[in-house]
Amino acid sequence: MQRWEEVRAWRKAQRKTLMAQRLSIPRDERARRDEAITARLRHLLPAPRGCIAVYWPFKGEYDPRPLMRSLHDLGVRLSLPVVVERARPLVFREWRPGIHLVPGIWDIPVPAEGTAVLPDAILAPVVGFDTQGYRLGYGGGYYDRTLAALPERPLVIGIGFEPSWLETIHPQPHDIPMDLIVTEQRVIRIVDAAARRTGGSPVADCAVPKGG
Numbered sequence: 352m353q354r355w356e357e358v359r360a361w362r363k364a365q366r367k368t369l370m371a372q373r374l375s376i377p378r379d380e381r382a383r384r385d386e387a388i389t390a391r392l393r394h395l396l397p398a399p400r401g402c403i404a405v406y407w408p409f410k411g412e413y414d415p416r417p418l419m420r421s422l423h424d425l426g427v428r429l430s431l432p433v434v435v436e437r438a439r440p441l442v443f444r445e446w447r448p449g450i451h452l453v454p455g456i457w458d459i460p461v462p463a464e465g466t467a468v469l470p471d472a473i474l475a476p477v478v479g480f481d482t483q484g485y486r487l488g489y490g491g492g493y494y495d496r497t498l499a500a501l502p503e504r505p506l507v508i509g510i511g512f513e514p515s516w517l518e519t520i521h522p523q524p525h526d527i528p529m530d531l532i533v534t535e536q537r538v539i540r541i542v543d544a545a546a547r548r549t550g551g552s553p554v555a556d557c558a559v560p561k562g563g
């Protein structure tokens with residue numbers, strides 16, 4: 352599959368299947384999977400500094416709200432994505448427990464106001480992910496556009512349930528691979544994500560000590 356029209360139609364069908372599958376997970380089973388993901392993320396994200404972009408869950412995504420509260424208590428600065436303009440990069444606005452949220456695009460709650468922050472790490476909910484670390488989202492291209500526009504590359508952590516795996520999403524030039532994928536069963540590090548993202552080699556990304 353090469354042509355974008357073909358890939359786009361295929362992705363649309365995959366989204367439909369994966370989302371229906373996700374929404375059919377029974378409530379107690381979902382709670383178990385959510386807890387397992389929360390436990391993994393607590394191990395991965397202990398730093399009481401830095402700024403992490405999270406999200407307000409909808410359509411059966413992993414619910415990061417318990418994690419958000421505990422990270423906040425640890426002193427981590429959190430932010431939520433806001434679509435300020437269609438087909439433009441996302442803006443991340445600071446979130447703290449109790450702040451005023453208003454319905455954004457698709458009625459997803461977003462901070463009513465607040466300054467834009469640049470996250471060091473982004474938790475990105477996925478509809479699907481593939482064996483090379485590429486993300487299938489809702490078709491808006493928002494995360495890809497945002498990553499392409501950010502001045503510095505944050506760590507991108509894709510979050511989803513095990514049945515969201517796809518062999519390939521048929522990556523296109525605009526698709527940016529994630530660094531880590533966390534599911535209820537495992538954490539997968541995408542070894543060459545950074546290299547594929549910049550088009551360089553992994554070696555070129557390493558700091559080389561001067562004079563030796």
Ligand SMILES: Nc1nc2c(c(=O)[nH]1)N(C=O)[C@@H](CNc1ccc(C(=O)N[C@@H](CCC(=O)O)C(=O)O)cc1)CN2
Nearest residue numbers: 406407408409432434456459476488489490491493494
């Ligand atoms: N919880 C959560 N919040 C999130 C995201 C997310 O994935 N999860 N987003 C992550 O991106 C952003 C919202 N994403 C959106 C993605 C697509 C469309 C949208 O309008 N889609 C078109 C279909 C496009 C196409 O198929 O060509 C539509 O529904 O008409 C809207 C919002 C920001 N907030």
Ligand SMILES: Nc1ncnc2c1ncn2[C@@H]1O[C@H](COP(=O)(O)OP(=O)(O)OP(=O)(O)O)[C@@H](O)[C@H]1O
Nearest residue numbers: 362486487488489490491492493494495496499525
């Ligand atoms: N950096 C970019 N600049 C301009 N357009 C982009 C960029 N990244 C993605 N797009 C466009 O956005 C659309 C994204 O489609 P794609 O199937 O990759 O979305 P997605 O990753 O599933 O969506 P989302 O990230 O919103 O959940 C495509 O039409 C693509 O051309």
